[in-house]
Amino acid sequence: MLERMTKxxxxxxxxxxxxxxxxxxxxxxxxxxxxxxxxNRVQAILCAGDIDFAAYLRR
Known part of the structure; x- marks a missing residue:
């Protein structure tokens, strides 16, 4: 869903x-x-850009 929000x-x-x-x-x-x-959505998109999802998933 976040990916669609970024679009x-x-x-x-x-x-x-x-x-x-x-x-x-x-x-x-x-x-x-x-x-x-x-x-808001803009803040969410900007925030998500700062997240290293690969590192998060390795936990």
Whole structure:
């Protein structure tokens, strides 16, 4: 979902492309924002760019 957010897709577009409800997308986006401790999508995208996911997954 975060990858689709970085492409600028709206919740509605993400829901359509993944064939899920828009409310489900909103819930996941909210969870992402909460986990990254940010307030909006732009901050989440910038924050995610600083994360070394490969190192995180090796734990």
């Amino acid at each position: 600028g897709e709206s919740n509605k577009q993400i829901a359509y492309n993944l064939d899920i409800a828009e409310t489900t997308v909103k819930a996941h986006v909210s969870a992402i924002l909460r986990k990254l401790n940010v307030h």
